[in-house]
Amino acid sequence: xxxxxxxxxxxxxxxxxxxxxxxxxxxxxxxxxxxxxxxxxxxxxxxxxxxxxxxxxxxxxxxxxxxxxxxxxxxxxxxxxxxxxxxxxxxxxxxxxxxxxxxxxxxxxxxxxxxxxxxxxxxxxxxxxxxxxxxxxxxxxxxxxxxxxxxxxxxxxxxxxxxxxxxxxxxxxxxxxxxxxxxxxxxxxxxxxxxxxxxxxxxxxxxxxxxxxxxxxxxxxxxxxxxxxxxxxxxxxxxxxxxxxxxxxxxxxxxxxxxxxxxxxxxxxxxxxxxxxxxxxxxxxxxxxxxxxxxxxxxxxxxxxxxxxxxxxxxxxxxxxxxxxxxxxxxxxxxxxxxxxxxxxxxxxxxxxxxxxxxxxxxxxxxxxxxxxxxxxxxxxxxxxxxxxxxxxxxxxxxxxxxxxxxxxxxxxxxxxxxxxxxxxxxxxxxxxxxxxxxxxx
Amino acid sequence: xxxxxxxxxxxxxxxxxxxxxxxxxxxxxxxxxxxxxxxxxxxxxxxxxxxxxxxxxxxxxxxxxxxxxxxxxxxxxxxxxxxxxxxxxxxxxxxxxxxxxxxxxxxxxxxxxxxxxxxxxxxxxxxxxxxxxxxxxxxxxxxxxxxxxxxxxxxxxxxxxxxxxxxxxxxxxxxxxxxxxxxxxxxxxxxxxxxxxxxxxxxxxxxxxxxxxxxxxxxxxxxxxxxxxxxxxxxxxxxxxxxxxxxxxxxxxxxxxxxxxxxxxxxxxxxxxxxxxxxxxxxxxxxxxxxxxxxxxxxxxxxxxxxxxxxxxxxxxxxxxxxxxxxxxxxxxxxxxxxxxxxxxxxxxxxxxxxxxxxxxxxxxxxxxxxxxxxxxxxxxxxxxxxxxxxxxxxxxxxxxxxxxxxxxxxxxxxxxxxxxxxxxxxxxxxxxxxxxxxxxx
Numbered sequence: 022x023x024x025x026x027x028x029x030x031x032x033x034x035x036x037x038x039x040x041x042x043x044x045x046x047x048x049x050x051x052x053x054x055x056x057x058x059x060x061x062x063x064x065x066x067x068x069x070x071x072x073x074x075x076x077x078x079x080x081x082x083x084x085x086x087x088x089x090x091x092x093x094x095x096x097x098x099x100x101x102x103x104x105x106x107x108x109x110x111x112x113x114x115x116x117x118x119x120x121x122x123x124x125x126x127x128x129x130x131x132x133x134x135x136x137x138x139x140x141x142x143x144x145x146x147x148x149x150x151x152x153x154x155x156x157x158x159x160x161x162x163x164x165x166x167x168x169x170x171x172x173x174x175x176x177x178x179x180x181x182x183x184x185x186x187x188x189x190x191x192x193x194x195x196x197x198x199x200x201x202x203x204x205x206x207x208x209x210x211x212x213x214x215x216x217x218x219x220x221x222x223x224x225x226x227x228x229x230x231x232x233x234x235x236x237x238x239x240x241x242x243x244x245x246x247x248x249x250x251x252x253x254x255x256x257x258x259x260x261x262x263x264x265x266x267x268x269x270x271x272x273x274x275x276x277x278x279x280x281x282x283x284x285x286x287x288x289x290x291x292x293x294x295x296x297x298x299x300x301x302x303x304x305x306x307x308x309x310x311x312x313x314x315x316x317x318x319x320x321x322x323x324x325x326x327x328x329x330x331x332x333x334x335x336x337x338x339x340x341x342x343x344x345x346x347x348x349x350x351x352x353x354x355x356x357x358x359x360x361x362x363x364x365x366x367x368x369x370x371x372x373x374x375x376x377x378x379x380x381x382x383x384x385x386x387x388x389x390x391x392x393x394x395x396x397x398x399x400x401x402x403x404x405x406x407x408x409x410x411x412x413x414x415x416x417x418x419x420x421x422x423x424x425x426x427x428x429x430x431x432x433x434x435x436x437x438x439x440x441x442x443x444x445x446x447x448x449x450x451x452x453x454x455x456x457x458x459x460x461x462x463x
Numbered sequence: 464x465x466x467x468x469x470x471x472x473x474x475x476x477x478x479x480x481x482x483x484x485x486x487x488x489x490x491x492x493x494x495x496x497x498x499x500x501x502x503x504x505x506x507x508x509x510x511x512x513x514x515x516x517x518x519x520x521x522x523x524x525x526x527x528x529x530x531x532x533x534x535x536x537x538x539x540x541x542x543x544x545x546x547x548x549x550x551x552x553x554x555x556x557x558x559x560x561x562x563x564x565x566x567x568x569x570x571x572x573x574x575x576x577x578x579x580x581x582x583x584x585x586x587x588x589x590x591x592x593x594x595x596x597x598x599x600x601x602x603x604x605x606x607x608x609x610x611x612x613x614x615x616x617x618x619x620x621x622x623x624x625x626x627x628x629x630x631x632x633x634x635x636x637x638x639x640x641x642x643x644x645x646x647x648x649x650x651x652x653x654x655x656x657x658x659x660x661x662x663x664x665x666x667x668x669x670x671x672x673x674x675x676x677x678x679x680x681x682x683x684x685x686x687x688x689x690x691x692x693x694x695x696x697x698x699x700x701x702x703x704x705x706x707x708x709x710x711x712x713x714x715x716x717x718x719x720x721x722x723x724x725x726x727x728x729x730x731x732x733x734x735x736x737x738x739x740x741x742x743x744x745x746x747x748x749x750x751x752x753x754x755x756x757x758x759x760x761x762x763x764x765x766x767x768x769x770x771x772x773x774x775x776x777x778x779x780x781x782x783x784x785x786x787x788x789x790x791x792x793x794x795x796x797x798x799x800x801x802x803x804x805x806x807x808x809x810x811x812x813x814x815x816x817x818x819x820x821x822x823x824x825x826x827x828x829x830x831x832x833x834x835x836x837x838x839x840x841x842x843x844x845x846x847x848x849x850x851x852x853x854x855x856x857x858x859x860x861x862x863x864x865x866x867x868x869x870x871x872x873x874x875x876x877x878x879x880x881x882x883x884x885x886x887x888x889x890x891x892x893x894x895x896x897x898x899x900x901x902x903x904x905x
Contacts, residue, residue: 064576094577095548096588102544103587106537134506135536141730141758141781144586145545146538189757192734192766288583292634315631316583317786319761320793324634339583341783344759351762 039080039116044108044153047073048101048461049451050094051392051424060233062259063287068094069424070461071392072101073451074152076160078116086160087450088152090363091391096145097461103149106136111153120161124184127154127369131186143341147366154367155397159447169368169447170403174210178203181408185373189344193351199376206411213407221438222402222413224420225253225283227390229272232257236271243275250437253281253308253417259289262301269305281308283335288312292321296328309335309357316340322354333357338364338388343373350381359419361388362397368447371401372409379410390421395432396448399439427455481522481558486550486595489515490543490903491893492536493834493866502675504701505729510536511866512903513834514543515893516594518602520558528602529892530594532805533833538587539903545591548578553595562603566626569596569811573628585783589808596809597839601889611810611889612845616652620645623850627815631786635793641818648853655849663880664844664855666862667695667725669832671714674699678713685717692879695723695750695859701731704743711747723750725777730754734763738770751777751799758782764796775799780806780830785815792823801861803830804839810889813843814851821852832863837874838890841881869897 054066076086130150139146162169229242258265295313316339326334333356387398425431429450433440496508518528572592581588604611671684700707737755758781768776775798791797831837867873871892875882
């Protein structure tokens, strides 16, 4: 006979461990092309969509982890297929162990010896990893009963750097460099957290500036933005120079001189064209020019930045990974860094990006809008303010007042500021009825 | 009553037009991890695979267009899903019209306003476009009854530049620059074509150098390579420096001094490590170091190239698009350009890459091996020799003697040279029984 302990102990142990049960996916598409919300020079008719991941466990606590990749319509099914392909990497795993080492899981997924051929670290497969990683962060935050930003700001500098993969970064940022940045920000954490909870974080709005809107709508929305307390707006440009000059004139007149007006070309130009176009827009005191050309083109952005200085170049929403951000910073190719919550491989990679930006002293002004990007990215900016850069100076989070009603904990933006979220989670959970109602029929 | 001509003429016209009937996909995987063929420092256990596209028409000529994306196993299903997502873009279209304007189709697919969000121009979606574009080139070549390289070399300079999208390239390569390069090569075309048909194109072999092979197999394969007429071999490095020093010693002794030995680190190093490692390998007279670090890192490659000169840096098999190639050339970050037949968006984008390389005077030594990459890429090098760079000096196509038996027109490599293919098509058609036998079961 076997000794009873050696049999029953592992079984009891096994029963105490919560496991990941399922990785559900949803192809969610909103028919936004009908209203031209979101129209710009490169994206005339987007259907804002989400390739959505929902992770369930057998913990019996009813908590799920939700994450997604934002897309603009066609191809969302491919993005969903990529998320589904990651199920074998998480199913059956010990929930506590996975959530306690999300840096380890990130490396496992991103450096998978076969999957990485599909990138490496870019495009559909990389963004799919981001959705799964973000869903796990959502689950972790819910289990801790805190909003994600407070989960992150409660970590020690050592715990934070353990989340980051420094591979390919060490020529400009080592683990020790990162620790030094985080330790320097430690003393002020509590004070900044209290500022955040009372004052929120500054926002700017893109709502007035879509290319598909006519002049009177532009004028009206600019005035409404200023009345709502925004101190910065953004206009889409790049389709037609005469139109842009006219629209900037309308916006400047409507906003007055005290409001910053950024412009966004959505990758429309080559180098020479960008420089000529921006020269024509110079009279309008442009706050920044966003995505002047191809988002992979470090050297082109650097050349444009030199030519149009002091107007800053902003980019990041299409930047595939931390190695690209590193180079843009090294080359002086961006002066405003616009990370995106669902373009790179999730929270962990965005922490690397925040550390890189802090190393170079470049402000992070995240890309948002789309589907749930405001809900997700606010946590990263707030974490940055409390624990990384320690500053909100020159920093604003994009805000578009659009599709928030589909989220369980929609952002609260009032008086031109994001209120610090207090609900547990990463902000990324969509309402079940929205998932159902906007499910894409193949 | 309607006049008879206005009714019957369009119907007869309609019946004369051949249409694209279907875009079939296949998930094909070879269990290569069992033998460690293809093992390197980053890819210890690849299962060489193809996400395969097969285009059929109602032309009644029995001709199909075949193309694929090479992957190394897991995720091949995602790549297949991406190819399938492109079906609506080609189904029902006029075959002659599509094949007569593949530059137009390329722009339509790559700049699709919704799909491009998934890249842009990188990763799974971009490679899927490559598979479809290459399948259409295969169909066009079969319909013309010529191998692809001769289809391309029969085009005028104007027809060639029409295939290329110069967007984002014009700061270094305009349409006029490209025309000048092609016109300069025109007078020698016929003479070089005849050289190619009699002498073939130089090859080098990677067969001896996989990391998973033991020392005696390495020694034996090196001797066989030299006996087979190869004047260059390549060894995988980067897992362990002592092993690499020992293996390079074995290879140099087996090959003798007259044979070039390149090394391939498969992205294993950060900048400092690459420079230190290559210093240790300097005594072995290395022909080039391939993929020393992350393939997106222009600035890191430039720094490594400066530090290890005169040893050339080679890269390209993971370079996502023409904009990345442009920057590597601008920055002096590569001295050997290794384009890949299935990484970028097909033949059209690779023509852009060949033109960029010619502009900078950098030799193109394509990546091959995998599944069908030798079969596909030889056409590009031969086109380059005849009509673009006009030179084979310093140029070699990679050769791995592996999986060719699955192709309808396998490469012929003898005496260390690729024989110019004469069969109609792009070389990309796999045997129907191989497609069936190695179909991946979900």
